[in-house]
Amino acid sequence: MTENVKINRGLKGVYFERSAVSDIDGAAGELRYRGYSIHDLATQSSFEEVCFLLIHGALPSADDLAAFDAELKAARTLPTEVFDIIAACKHGHPMDVLRTAVSALAALEPASQTVGEDAFVANGIRLTSQIPMIIAAHEAIRNGRDPVAPDADLGHAANWLWMLKGEKPSAAAAHLADVDFILHAEHGSNASSFAARVTIGTEANLHGGIVTALSTLAGPAHGGAAEDVMKMVRDIGTPENAAAYVKAKRSAREAVTGFGHRVYRKEDPRARHMRDGVRRLGEEMGAPEWYEILQAVVEAMKPYARHGLNVNVDFYSGVIYQLHGIPMDLYVPIFAIGRMPGWVIQCMEQQHSNILIRPLTLYNGPEARDYVPITARG
Numbered sequence: 296m297t298e299n300v301k302i303n304r305g306l307k308g309v310y311f312e313r314s315a316v317s318d319i320d321g322a323a324g325e326l327r328y329r330g331y332s333i334h335d336l337a338t339q340s341s342f343e344e345v346c347f348l349l350i351h352g353a354l355p356s357a358d359d360l361a362a363f364d365a366e367l368k369a370a371r372t373l374p375t376e377v378f379d380i381i382a383a384c385k386h387g388h389p390m391d392v393l394r395t396a397v398s399a400l401a402a403l404e405p406a407s408q409t410v411g412e413d414a415f416v417a418n419g420i421r422l423t424s425q426i427p428m429i430i431a432a433h434e435a436i437r438n439g440r441d442p443v444a445p446d447a448d449l450g451h452a453a454n455w456l457w458m459l460k461g462e463k464p465s466a467a468a469a470h471l472a473d474v475d476f477i478l479h480a481e482h483g484s485n486a487s488s489f490a491a492r493v494t495i496g497t498e499a500n501l502h503g504g505i506v507t508a509l510s511t512l513a514g515p516a517h518g519g520a521a522e523d524v525m526k527m528v529r530d531i532g533t534p535e536n537a538a539a540y541v542k543a544k545r546s547a548r549e550a551v552t553g554f555g556h557r558v559y560r561k562e563d564p565r566a567r568h569m570r571d572g573v574r575r576l577g578e579e580m581g582a583p584e585w586y587e588i589l590q591a592v593v594e595a596m597k598p599y600a601r602h603g604l605n606v607n608v609d610f611y612s613g614v615i616y617q618l619h620g621i622p623m624d625l626y627v628p629i630f631a632i633g634r635m636p637g638w639v640i641q642c643m644e645q646q647h648s649n650i651l652i653r654p655l656t657l658y659n660g661p662e663a664r665d666y667v668p669i670t671a672r673g
């Protein structure tokens with residue numbers, strides 16, 4: 296009966312739902328949020344505007360944006376218990392601390408228990424502002440400093456850098472962080488968003504979906520790639536070593552991190568903006584060698600490009616964070632800051648026309664057999 300069943304391992308190429316948010320053309324290497332090209336958004340928009348677009352479905356008017364920005368700023372608060380929880384697990388990986396703190400918020404803030412469209416918007420906006428606060432507070436606490444209070448004069452990206460470092464970022468640094476968040480904001484049915492949808496499919500609340508998404512983002516095949524790229528760049532050391540590094544990886548049939556994608560067969564369209572950022576920042580900071588190493592890896596990988604193997608969004612982002620002096624274990628949490636509106640809208644779409652997500656696994660274990668009591672087993 297089951298011999299002819301087709302199994303789609305990893306759900307490769309399977310459509311499980313419709314979505315009106317991200318339009319990804321993997322063959323052409325194109326990405327649009329709600330119909331707008333990622334290139335226009337990365338060069339002309341702000342993260343706040345993109346959040347509004349993703350959550351509400353249209354670009355905001357100036358008044359809409361001012362009201363949305365005020366909502367985000369008003370949500371920059373955390374219950375004191377969350378700071379205690381961060382302190383109690385301050386030696387953990389920032390992703391574990393972040394996930395634990397979001398879980399704690401679900402228990403501490405009664406509004407998080409409400410489901411439905413309005414509740415998801417309100418809780419989503421609150422979490423979008425709270426997540427950078429948690430990450431920055433953890434960084435301060437683990438280094439023996441007091442968390443830095445948010446600054447209502449600063450936008451989302453600049454305020455994040457301010458809370459992280461305790462000093463006002465340059466306009467260029469804030470802009471690069473803003474672009475980074477826009478590029479990471481949403482990407483259809485990626486692993487973490489799909490996982491969040493599975494949670495929401497059970498009629499769980501938004502915080503539950505976000506905790507699931509955070510758990511799923513953390514792995515090196517997904518959000519952890521930027522950290523691994525930085526480790527790779529350090530291992531390679533100089534551009535001349537890149538070819539030998541790639542050859543050794545390919546001979547061992549190991550993945551070269553920052554390359555490959557489940558959907559794109561051309562270069563990930565987000566990568567070019569990060570590439571420009573690394574090049575410019577490296578030159579400005581008198582550290583061009585990181586960019587040169589990355590480009591030497593790209594050159595060494597060229598023979599494989601014909602198989603659709605190209606850089607993805609996270610090939611360049613790690614080096615940008617490194618040039619900003621951000622610790623490597625914060626790279627995945629930074630991805631989470633950017634991905635918040637994407638997770639929120641994916642959860643909203645799921646709950647809007649909900650259905651339990653429950654595929655099948657084809658049994659290939661032992662045939663039916665008789666139970667043997669423990670006293671009779673050899």
Ligand SMILES: CC(=O)SCCNC(=O)CCNC(=O)[C@H](O)C(C)(C)COP(=O)(O)OP(=O)(O)OC[C@H]1O[C@@H](n2cnc3c(N)ncnc32)[C@H](O)[C@@H]1OP(=O)(O)O
Nearest residue numbers: 515516517518520549550551552553554555556557607609
């Ligand atoms: C934001 C993001 O989440 S983007 C992804 C971030 N992750 C990374 O950068 C980690 C490195 N990349 C990878 O591990 C993979 O490319 C994934 C997990 C992202 C996608 O994997 P899949 O969709 O399963 O790709 P798939 O396995 O079908 O790859 C096709 C072929 O390319 C090879 N391949 C895929 N990625 C890589 C890579 N990074 N380096 C070398 N070879 C690769 C596979 O070995 C496979 O070769 P084969 O047909 O000879 O076996």
Ligand SMILES: O=C([O-])CC(=O)C(=O)O
Nearest residue numbers: 481482484485486557608
């Ligand atoms: O779509 C994917 O599979 C992974 C990805 O690029 C993302 O989540 O941004």
